[in-house]
Amino acid sequence: MTSLLLASLTLTGCGGGSSSSSSNTGGNNGNETDKTLINSLEFADQNLHKCVMAEAENRDLTYAEEIYTLNCSELGINTIDGIEQLTELSSLDLINNNLQQLDLSKNSELWYVDAQQNEIYSVTLPHSNQLQFLTLTENALQTIDISSSPNLERLTLANNKLSSITWGDDHSAMTHLDIDMTLIRTLDLSLTPNLFDLSADSIPLNDLQTVPLNKLDTLDLFNTDIDVELSHFPNARAFTLTPLTDTIDLSGNSELKSLGVYGEALTSIDIANLTKLERLVIWTENVTDIDLSSNVELTNLTIGPLSLNDLHIDNLNKLEEVDVSSATLSQSTIDYLQAQSVSKGFSLTLLP
Structure with missing residues (x-):
């Protein structure tokens, strides 16, 4: 990223x-x-x-x-x-x-x-x-030792065959870390207590040690199958997640403005408390119901390859783009969305 x-x-x-x-x-x-x-x-x-x-x-x-x-x-x-x-x-x-x-x-x-x-x-x-x-x-790179550079703020190591990072005792200066498309399996975030942005796309991460990180703004784990204690990031504004479990707990993340959830494990999602959410992507096959009634700030909505009987957006008056081109929808839901698109003036992308 x-x-x-x-x-x-x-x-x-x-x-x-x-x-x-x-x-x-x-x-x-x-x-x-x-x-x-x-x-x-x-x-x-x-x-x-x-x-x-x-x-x-x-x-x-x-x-x-x-x-x-x-x-x-x-x-x-x-x-x-x-x-x-x-x-x-x-x-x-x-x-x-x-x-x-x-x-x-x-x-x-x-x-x-x-x-x-x-x-x-x-x-x-x-x-x-x-x-x-x-x-x-x-x-x-397969390994790198940054222990001699305690004041690193931005470290970008994406697209390497990197399997390990040797850390020092204190990297509290670090605010941005990018390890996309590496081979990192373990990461201890207690070493970076002031981290603002973590990008770890498409890596075999199976051990993410977290502590409360009140400054974390962006967590990107696209195509990285792992469950994370999301309550440790109470002020985060953007999550991209690929959970291993059938549900995720977002009850402690009310500041979120952007959420992307991917993978096949998820079967249900509760976003009622995400009242500041502006962008939502749900790209999974097994979720069958999405309640958007509380997400009145939504401007961009993308629904992936799942089957929905209905999708209510009556009170979402700030919508600009809705993409359901990969979803399986009933004809009545399609007719409803087309009518909403006309009345609210948002762009609607349906299955060709």
């Missing part, structure tokens, strides 16, 4: 592709006699060397210590050996290269790293409190 990250950060520099970055200012420059001339730097990869030289030329820089941001997207870079010479580097963009290893252990000033769409199987992060944003989507 990840898509991605930080529209408010705009990286500039050499290389193609879009990216994000901070401005090239700040840092402790020290005396000029202590600095390293950029034209004396050596890199194992010529494409990385060209990127650094272009950054220096574009910004009229002389010393390595003056390079704070580096955008080297889509340049065919195979290795970042030598990157440790850029001791003040704070923002690094390496999207869509040919990297297999990412050793940033000596770059302790880094706070933003985006190395998605590579072939990375090994990552070494700096022992630093600086790193806040790390994106490694679409790589070859």
Whole structure:
């Protein structure tokens, strides 16, 4: 779900592709006699060397210590050996290269790293409190150790063969975690007490250890078959769930505005207390009755491949879109919905 990250950060520099970055200012420059001339730097990869030289030329820089941001997207870079010479580097963009290893252990000033769409199987992060944003989507990671980066706020690891994450003792700074389409089986949310957004689509998760997370806003477990103690997320506004049981308890989630429920296990659902709900998707085969009488804020309703004898929406006056094209409905219900669509002015999608 990840898509991605930080529209408010705009990286500039050499290389193609879009990216994000901070401005090239700040840092402790020290005396000029202590600095390293950029034209004396050596890199194992010529494409990385060209990127650094272009950054220096574009910004009229002389010393390595003056390079704070580096955008080297889509340049065919195979290795970042030598990157440790850029001791003040704070923002690094390496999207869509040919990297297999990412050793940033000596770059302790880094706070933003985006190395998605590579072939990375090994990552070494700096022992630093600086790193806040790390994106490694679409790589070859099987494990990753983030214990040296306690101040990570956004961690995006989607589309990897990732089976384990080594955590530190405290990741209370983390607000966004994306592990979509990985191989993660266990996750302990007590390590991330301030989490705002968890995306764990399509993974074999079978052990989700939860604690009350009052700041959690979005929980996305689409196509991840697991039951969760939803009462631990009382202020959440968006759930996407694939439960294993025939019912789910939403009694403690009255702040929900968006709910998607999928899978074959569900046979009944009670959403009477979700009076703020605006978007509802019920995509299951075995639910036979849906009471929407209390959900007067609904604007978007999607009913999946199930059979309903009736569907009452008389008091849903804010509806904008209703999609029942995958549902099996009686002719009387279809006639009723068509009449409601005309009178209320919402878009209705029926079985072709």
